[in-house]
Amino acid sequence: MDRLEQLGVGYLHRRERRLRMTAESCALAAILISAAIFAAWVLHAARLEATFPLLFEMKANSALGYIAAGGALLLIVRGRRTAAARIAMIPLLIGLATLIEYAGIRLPIDELMLRDWSSSAGQHPGRAPPNTAAVLAALGCVFLLLALIDRSQARNIAVRIVCFAIAAVAMEALAGHIAGSSFAIGWGTLQKMSIPSAMCGLMLSIGLLAHGWRTETGLISRLPIWIPALLCFGIALLDVYTPLDLNVGICYIPVVLCALWFERGNVAIAFAAISTMLIILGLFASPAGHIPFWFAATNRSFAIIAVWLVALLVYLQHVARKKLWRSEHHLESAQRIAAIGSFELYFAKMALHGSGVFDAMHGLEAGRAHDWAIFLRQSIPPDERNNLEGVVDAARGGVRSRDLEYSFLRPDGAVRNGVLHCDLLRDAEGAPVGIIGVVHDVTEVRRAQAEQADIEMQLRHAQKLEALGMLAGGIAHDLNNTLVPITTLTPLLIERATHYDAEILQIVMNAARRAKELVREMLVFSRKDQTAHEAIRLDRLVRDSLTIIRAGIPASITIVDKLGDVPEITGSKGQIYQTILNLATNAAHAIGDRAGTITIGATCETGRAMQPAEIRLYVEDDGAGMDSETSARIFEPFFSTKEARQGTGLGLSIVSGIMKSHGGSIAVRSAPGRGTRFDLLFPARAAAVAA
Amino acid sequence: MKEDVVPILILVIDDDAAIRLSLSILLQAKGYDVVVATDGADGFAQFLKHRPQIVMSDMIMPGHEGLSTIRKMREHAPDMPIIAMSGSVEGGPASFLQKAQAAGASLCLEKPFETDELLGILAELERA
16 A cells, blocks of 8 residues: 555656656746847847847747747646637637638738848748748637646647647758758748757747646556657657658657656557658658658558557557456455455575565565575564474475464564465475465454454453342242241350350351341342332431341441431432442441441532532541552452352342442542542432522 | 240241241240241131240232231231231342331241241341
C-alpha cells in the first residue's frame, strides 16, 4: 500500500507541479519572443534588422497573435477561463483573416498593426505565412475549446490532436529551416514560416499538451515529456535532410515506443498520429531523389503502416499490463484484507521471496529477497526457530509438513501469531527445490478466541449460579425450616457439653450458618429483577434490620448505631436490606474472632441551596482492611478473599448492581490493618427534595 | 428464669414437627412453658384455650395460613407479642417483614434463626 502511494499520489503531485511549470514556462517564452519582435517592429529599428534579419521574418500580426495566445495559455493554467476565451479571439481572428486573404478576398489585415517596412518583404508584405496563420487559428480554437467547454474526454482528445498538428507543423518548419528545405517552411511560393514563429507555435503546443496531461492523465513514467518531443524533432530533422526516396519514415517508431513509459495506452495512438503527420510532411519537405514520387510515397505508406502496427502493439501491451496490474492489485488487496502473506523459499540460495503483505507482516524490507537465516534470526523467537527449520528440513526430504502455528516478532517488538500452510516446489524431475506457502496472521483471531473463551467461562459460571439460585428459590423454604432445629438446638447442646464435645458441636453450628448464608446468597441471585421501588427512610429500614444483623454476627463485635434522620429515597427495601446485611457480614468477617466495632451510619449530604442531594449510608469496621489491589477488585463477580468453599464471590458484585439500579454509587476506603469503610450514596427522592 | 416466677407461656405454631420439637426443647430448657400447634386452626384453638403470653407462628402453613391466624389472634389480644417466623423468601425478607407487620406481628424472625437471636428477642419482649 505504502509503495503504491509513493508511486501514485506523491509522485503525481510532484509531476503535476512540474507539468504546470512546463506549461507556464512555454507560455512565458512564447510571449517574450513575440513581444521582443513586436517591439522591434514598433521601434522601426533599422540597425536591429541589419543585425538580426531573422527577427523580422515574423510579422507584427503574428507576433501580436502569439502574445495573445501565450497570455491565453497562462490564464487557462490559472483557471481563468472567461478571460482566456476573450484573449483567444485575437489569434483566432488574425489567423482566420490571414487565411481568408490568401483565398483572394481583400481584408485590411496585412496592414492592421504596422506597415511592413522590412527589406525582406516578399510577395505579400506584412502578411503572416499561411502555416503560421493556420497555427494561430488552431491555437485560438484550442483555447476557446478549453475555456468554453467543460472537461470531457472528447474535448481533451480534440485539443490533443490539434496540439499535435500544431507541433508537427512547427517542428517541420524548424527542421526545414535547419535543412534548408523550402517546402517545409512554407507552402508553395507563399510566405515562409519564420524560425521565431515556429518556436512560438511549438512552445505553445507543448505548453498546452503539458496542461492537458496535468489535468487529465496521471503519468507512471518518470520519462520527462520533452524526451519524446526532442526525439520527434530530431527524427523530423533527419527526415527533412534525407532525400525523399529513402524510407526515413520508419525512424518514427522510437517516438511511438516512448508511449510505453506513459500510463495510458492511447498515448501510443497520439504519438502514432503525430508521427504519421510528420511522415507525410517529410515526403514533401525532403530533397528530391532520383526515383519516382510514387515509389517514395509507397515507401512512406509502409512506414505509416509500421508506425501504426507498433502503436497497436504498444497499446495492446498497455492493456495487458493494466490487466496484470489490476490482478496484482486484487491479489495484494486480498492478501492485505485477509491478513495472508505468501512466500517462496528456494533451497539453492536459501532465498526467501515474500509478497508485499508477507514482508509488511514480518516487518521486512519490501520487494527484495531475504536470506532465510537472517529472517529466522531477526523475525522468529529462538524457541520457534527449530519448528520452522523442521519444516524446511522435511521439505528438503520431499515431505510436506502439516500446518504450523508460530509466533514472529515485528521490528517494533510486538509478538504476533501466524499459521503456515506450505507445499513443495519441485523441478522438472520432481526433486524438491523449495517451499511455496502462505502465512495467515491469526493474532487477532487468537485474541478474539481467548476473549470469547473467557466470556463463555463467565457465562457458564453465571448460568450455573443462576440455575442454583432458581433451585434454591424452590427449596429455600424447606431448607430454611430444616436448618432451624440445628441452629436452635446446637447452641443449647454446646452449653451442656464437655469442652471437647462443645468444639465438635461448634463445627456443626458453623456448618449450619454456612448453609444459611449460602441459601441467602443464592436467593438474592435468583430474584435479582423482581423488585419494586418505593419511598424508604433509610435510617428506619436499617434500624429495623439491626436486630437481625446483630443476630448474624459474633457477640464479640459491637454494632454502633450512628443513623441520623435522613430524607426519603426511592428504592427496594429488600435490596437495601440485602446490601446492609452483606456489608455487615463482610465487616464481621474482616474483624474475625477478636473484639471489634462495626459502625453503621446515615447522613444527609446537602447540595446547592442547602437542598438534600444525597443520602449517605456507611458501614465501617476496624477489621483487617484490604490493600489497594484487593479493593480494586472486590466488585468483580466471583472475586472472593474467602476460602474457596466459603463464599461465592457474588456479594459485593450484587451490592454494586443494587446501587446502580438505585442510581447511586458505592465507594470503598480501606488500608491493611486499619479497617474498611463502605459509603453508599443514594440520590434523595425528588418529592423529599421538594419538601 | 427464676423458679419462683410463673413461667411465661409461649405458643409455637408450625407445621414442621422438627421445628415444634426443637423450639419446645429449647424454650423449656430456658425456662419457658411451651404449647405447640400444627397449623393455623389448631394454633388459634390453642390460643383460645391457653391464652399464652407470647405467640410464635410460622407464616406459611397448609390449611390455615399464618397471616390470617396472626390477624385473628391480634383481634383477641391487641397487646400480646406475636413473633412471625418464616423460611419463605417470596419477595425477600423485607417484604415478609412488611406483610407480617401489616397482619399484626410485633416482630419477625427469618428462619433459620439462632438460639441467641431468639432468646434476645424474647428477653426484649419480656422487658417491654
